[in-house]
Amino acid sequence: xxxxxxxxxxxxxILKTYKIYIDGQFVRTESGRYYIxxxxxxxxxxxxxxxxxxxxxxxxVAARNAFGSWSTRAAFNRAQILYRIAEMxxxxxxxxxxxxxxxxxxxxxxxxxxxxxxxxxIYYSGWCDKFQQLxxxxxxxxxxxxxxxxxxxxxxxxxIAPQNNSLLGLVSVIAPIIAGGNSCIVxxxxxxxxxxxxxxxxxxxxxxxGGVVNILTGKVAELVSYFSDHMDVNxxxxxxxxxxxxxxxxxxxxxxxxxxxxxxKIKWTDASGQSPYFxxxxxxxxxxxxxxxxxxxxxxxx
Amino acid sequence: MAKxxxxxxxxxxxxxxxxxxxxxxxxxxxxxxxxxxxxxxxKFERPMSKKYFSTINPATEEKLSMIAEANTADVxxxxxxxxxxxxxxxxxxxxxxRAKYIYRIARMIQERAxxxxxxxxxxGGKPIRESRDFDVPTAANHxxxxxxxxxxxxxxxxxxxxxPLGVAGQIIPWNFPLLMAxxxxxxxxxxxxxxxLKPAENTSLTALKLxxxxxxxxxPPGVVNIITGAGVTGAAIVNHADINKIAFTGSTDVGKxxxxxxxxxxxxATLELGGKAANIIFEDAPLDQAVEGVINGIFFxxxxxxxxxxxxxxxxxVFNEVxxxxxxxxxxxxxxxxxxxxxDIGAINSKAQLDIINKYIKIGLQEGAEMYQSSCxxxxxxxxxxxxxxxxxxxxxxxxxxxxFGPVLAIQSFRxxxxxxxxxxxxxxxxxxGVWSDKxxxxxxxxxxxxxxxxxxxxxxxFDPTSPFGGYKESxxxxxxGLHGLSAYINLV
Numbered sequence: 001x002x003x004x005x006x007x008x009x010x011x012x013x014i015l016k017t018y019k020i021y022i023d024g025q026f027v028r029t030e031s032g033r034y035y036i037x038x039x040x041x042x043x044x045x046x047x048x049x050x051x052x053x054x055x056x057x058x059x060x061v062a063a064r065n066a067f068g069s070w071s072t073r074a075a076f077n078r079a080q081i082l083y084r085i086a087e088m089x090x091x092x093x094x095x096x097x098x099x100x101x102x103x104x105x106x107x108x109x110x111x112x113x114x115x116x117x118x119x120x121x122i123y124y125s126g127w128c129d130k131f132q133q134l135x136x137x138x139x140x141x142x143x144x145x146x147x148x149x150x151x152x153x154x155x156x157x158x159x160i161a162p163q164n165n166s167l168l169g170l171v172s173v174i175a176p177i178i179a180g181g182n183s184c185i186v187x188x189x190x191x192x193x194x195x196x197x198x199x200x201x202x203x204x205x206x207x208x209x210g211g212v213v214n215i216l217t218g219k220v221a222e223l224v225s226y227f228s229d230h231m232d233v234n235x236x237x238x239x240x241x242x243x244x245x246x247x248x249x250x251x252x253x254x255x256x257x258x259x260x261x262x263x264x265k266i267k268w269t270d271a272s273g274q275s276p277y278f279x280x281x282x283x284x285x286x287x288x289x290x291x292x293x294x295x296x297x298x299x300x301x302x
Numbered sequence: 303m304a305k306x307x308x309x310x311x312x313x314x315x316x317x318x319x320x321x322x323x324x325x326x327x328x329x330x331x332x333x334x335x336x337x338x339x340x341x342x343x344x345k346f347e348r349p350m351s352k353k354y355f356s357t358i359n360p361a362t363e364e365k366l367s368m369i370a371e372a373n374t375a376d377v378x379x380x381x382x383x384x385x386x387x388x389x390x391x392x393x394x395x396x397x398x399x400r401a402k403y404i405y406r407i408a409r410m411i412q413e414r415a416x417x418x419x420x421x422x423x424x425x426g427g428k429p430i431r432e433s434r435d436f437d438v439p440t441a442a443n444h445x446x447x448x449x450x451x452x453x454x455x456x457x458x459x460x461x462x463x464x465x466p467l468g469v470a471g472q473i474i475p476w477n478f479p480l481l482m483a484x485x486x487x488x489x490x491x492x493x494x495x496x497x498x499l500k501p502a503e504n505t506s507l508t509a510l511k512l513x514x515x516x517x518x519x520x521x522p523p524g525v526v527n528i529i530t531g532a533g534v535t536g537a538a539i540v541n542h543a544d545i546n547k548i549a550f551t552g553s554t555d556v557g558k559x560x561x562x563x564x565x566x567x568x569x570x571a572t573l574e575l576g577g578k579a580a581n582i583i584f585e586d587a588p589l590d591q592a593v594e595g596v597i598n599g600i601f602f603x604x605x606x607x608x609x610x611x612x613x614x615x616x617x618x619x620v621f622n623e624v625x626x627x628x629x630x631x632x633x634x635x636x637x638x639x640x641x642x643x644x645x646d647i648g649a650i651n652s653k654a655q656l657d658i659i660n661k662y663i664k665i666g667l668q669e670g671a672e673m674y675q676s677s678c679x680x681x682x683x684x685x686x687x688x689x690x691x692x693x694x695x696x697x698x699x700x701x702x703x704x705x706x707f708g709p710v711l712a713i714q715s716f717r718x719x720x721x722x723x724x725x726x727x728x729x730x731x732x733x734x735x736g737v738w739s740d741k742x743x744x745x746x747x748x749x750x751x752x753x754x755x756x757x758x759x760x761x762x763x764x765f766d767p768t769s770p771f772g773g774y775k776e777s778x779x780x781x782x783x784g785l786h787g788l789s790a791y792i793n794l795v
Binding site: 234277 | 443462554557558561562565566573575730745749750753754755756758764768771772775778779784
């Protein structure tokens with residue numbers, strides 16, 4: 001058998017198709033559009049999907065469908081799945097480091113970023129079944145009722161991931177969303193999208209149900225208004241400092257009283273880039289009242 | 303086909319209630335001045351607008367008093383007073399001292415409770431029994447509860463310190479005037495903020511009485527400013543550049559306007575907006591208790607309650623029985639003079655609100671729903687509405703989708719748990735919900751799946767200072783009450 005080689009007498013490399021991730025499937029954008037991701041050396045890295053409004057709307061449907069079972073899943077199970085995501089990332093470290101280097105990181109920086117991502121996932125894995133205890137309360141009401149307040153996931157979250165720290169930012173935004181039982185649609189860094197798509201592959205092999213995390217690639221300026229005015233999205237997360245965009249997000253979010261979280265001042269590389277308060281940002285507090293029957297035992301004491 | 307089993311519940315006899323002799327509370331036990339000025343920087347000051355508007359008793363349409371109308375210049379003055387008080391006094395004050403001022407307010411409300419109750423009922427039309435037994439004591443309790451938090455904030459947020467936000471602009475509705483003022487002012491002060499509060503233009507009196515107490519309690523000038531006026535005054539507060547936080551309770555429409563108005567600022571906001579709560583009765587529920595809960599859920603405060611149980615879902619097997627019991631009970635409700643201690647349903651808060659309610663009753667009929675109204679005697683003067691039930695209601699009917707804010711209940715049936723969860727959650731709102739069943743596991747299934755901020759199981763319309771209140775979805779964000787209510791007025795550092 002003869003080995004077929006190309007003209008340089010080397011094995012021909014298989015190039016990866018970078019697709020978007022909706023409902024657990026790797027699909028091309030329905031729009032058929034693409035853009036070329038480049039680095040500072042002007043090298044073409046990949047043809048990346050230029051996601052559209054329709055892609056976003058499809059992703060919202062998927063996220064809403066996934067929300068029911070993800071939010072009611074045992075917190076312990078969510079913890080194991082986040083842990084599994086970290087495991088998968090650990091196993092594929094080399095690929096991520098390689099992509100980060102292509103996207104202008106140094107080797108040291110890239111290694112550091114990937115390690116931090118893995119550790120951050122482990123951190124949030126641990127929180128999955130603990131933050132509720134920390135932020136719940138039994139309320140000593142003055143009437144004969146048992147009354148308690150617990151955090152519950154907010155619903156479908158539309159997040160625009162940090163444009164810098166393309167992997168760490170993405171992971172730092174997604175982890176608290178899903179640790180808290182929400183589902184989401186995340187727009188990856190437009191300039192450095194490679195890791196985001198590869199991270200979707202990690203999610204896909206981590207027992208995370210399809211639709212819980214949907215990752216789109218595309219332009220912030222084009223998609224941000226759809227992220228903010230969709231009527232079936234419960235909250236919008238935006239991580240950049242652009243004032244006009246922040247204002248627009250807040251205005252459009254008023255349409256259905258979306259909660260708006262602005263994370264432009266967070267240093268994702270620091271310890272302050274992780275905390276249970278990021279989980280709580282996307283929780284609602286539910287208070288439940290139960291009467292205490294006071295008939296038979298009304299006079300009984302200790 | 304299964305044979306219909308005749309149930310053994312008997313019709314409760316309420317016949318004698320119609321013979322109660324009038325038991326009116328005395329108007330004279332409260333003093334209402336002919337005119338009220340703005341409370342700014344610890345003093346009552348004439349408005350720079352030089353304008354006053356009248357406030358009436360909706361039960362008699364008689365004028366009660368004249369209220370100052372604050373314009374932008376007045377708002378500026380109030381905000382400036384609040385800022386100065388924040389910078390120079392309040393944020394620097396030892397937290398235990400701050401607490402003592404708030405305790406004083408609580409105590410003084412308790413001391414003058416009767417006066418507050420009378421004025422609340424005269425100004426807003428709610429039954430004296432409700433203002434006496436609910437609004438006023440709960441308002442006092444709210445101050446008492448939050449007073450104690452002032453020097454304990456470091457325990458409230460694990461691994462974080464707190465700082466106050468600064469000046470809070472607070473805008474409150476007309477349905478629980480004093481209580482909403484307490485819900486806004488108490489946590490704001492406890493967390494170290496100063497406030498500019500605007501009551502609703504129809505119901506300013508108890509907030510102004512509260513201003514008198516705040517003055518009497520020697521709270522440092524400017525820490526609490528209470529200014530009166532309508533929407534324009536509210537907009538001036540929302541748009542003021544030196545306000546750090548907006549706390550609003552009111553309609554979802556206005557909530558959306560506020561969210562848009564402050565989009566280009568760093569102002570924080572909490573919004574407590576409308577609702578269309580589902581109240582769900584399962585066949586295994588104690589039906590007589592459930593009926594009482596439904597009546598309380600929709601007719602409390604004439605239905606002017608954002609968390610009112612305005613959609614009733616009854617399991618099909620007990621539907622006819624529940625509707626019959628509801629009608630029987632409806633007939634016994636006493637509609638009339640809010641000052642009478644026997645009155646169950648008082649006056650509708652304003653002519654404008656009565657028009658809205660009547661509009662929805664018309665819409666309900668046009669949509670093909672079947673109406674049942676109590677045949678009770680109605681006062682000749684004032685704004686009143688008969689307690690109203692609608693059956694034959696479709697999920698898509700406007701009376702089942704939109705907030706009416708009046709004594710109008712839309713009743714639907716259901717068969718399975720899954721069906722009623724879906725129907726109950728099929729709304730843009732998410733403030734509250736109720737479940738009636740004798741089965742604990744079913745209750746917990748429902749209470750965890752209903753997407754609303756407050757869930758009452760086998761009870762309804764219960765409130766407590768320790769119990770967080772607030773909505774999901776278009777019912778707003780942020781919580782008032784309890785430990786979680788502190789988050790609305792602090793920065794975490």
